[in-house]
Amino acid sequence: MFLKRTAIITFTSLFLAAGCISVSSHEEALQIQNTLDERANKITELEASLTELQTDAEKNKSELEATKANLEKAQKEKAALEQQLRKKSASSKKVTATTASKKTNTSDKTVLGQTEWIYVAKAKESFRARIDTGAATSSINAVDIQEFERDGKDWVKFNITHDENGEAEILEARVVRYVKIIQSSDPDQINRRPVIELLVRIGGVSHKSEFTLTDRQHMDYAVLIGRSFIQDVIVVDVSKDYIYPKYQPQDEK
CATH class of the missing domain: 2.40.70.10 (Acid Proteases)
Known part of the structure; x- marks a missing residue:
């Protein structure tokens, strides 16, 4: 009788232990799946951010090139205007000198x-x-x-x-x-x-x-x-x- 009860208790303990192991593995699987989903979402977000950064980089590169081109154009226009101003100034001085000479000579006529x-x-x-x-x-x-x-x-x-x-x-x-x-x-x-x-x-x-x-x-x-x-x-x-x-x-x- 004692042996039978002992066997029953032992069997019951084993059964309960097996049930605990099964439940624990399922929760861990759920946790892993949740973590995996989180990582997947994070990867998606990072990929989206990377794409946006790449787009911004290309846009910034285009803007940089356009700005550089505009700068070079402005510098050339400035140089041309400075040269034109020098010519005008020289011409004005020449006209002034000629006019002064004419005025001087007019007194002798x-x-x-x-x-x-x-x-x-x-x-x-x-x-x-x-x-x-x-x-x-x-x-x-x-x-x-x-x-x-x-x-x-x-x-x-x-x-x-x-x-x-x-x-x-x-x-x-x-x-x-x-x-x-x-x-x-x-x-x-x-x-x-x-x-x-x-x-x-x-x-x-x-x-x-x-x-x-x-x-x-x-x-x-x-x-x-x-x-x-x-x-x-x-x-x-x-x-x-x-x-x-x-x-x-x-x-x-």
Whole structure:
């Protein structure tokens, strides 16, 4: 009887022990599975974070390259502007120096109005003259022009009188050259005009200059003064007329 009870107790103990082992293994498995799930979730989160960091890195790299390119462009533009500024500054200094030089030289020049009296030494008479900076060569009234030869040279004889009712005043002069004049009204018509050299005086300026002979009877002024006469020695003030009176030879001492 005792042996039977002992056997029963032993069997029951073994059964209970086996049950405890089974329950404990199941809980551990659940814990491991939970830990595994947590690790899996963590890996997923880390992978997502890694992908985001990689995307940000690529974006930052692109922004860095763009910034670098913009910086290089700005530096080149700055260098170009600095060079342009240096050129402008040098040009400005040159213009200022030229202007200062012109101002200095202007004080040594004779100032004429847009109209003046001009004294022609050969005619011993003064005529009204218009100063025209647009004309290259000066011209003087001449009618009844007659060409002839003297000592193998071309000469002309002409009437310089500007007043149709005035007494004719005949002058003779050697021809220095001829010019061809194309009429604006008729381009096919070309006039050949003689050019002579005359000693003339306006104000304080007296020298020889070339004059084209042309009929100016229908014009207000017997003489037109062009750039060949005024260049380098005369400044024109178009707001004034007849700054100087008629020249009188007896005024000279």
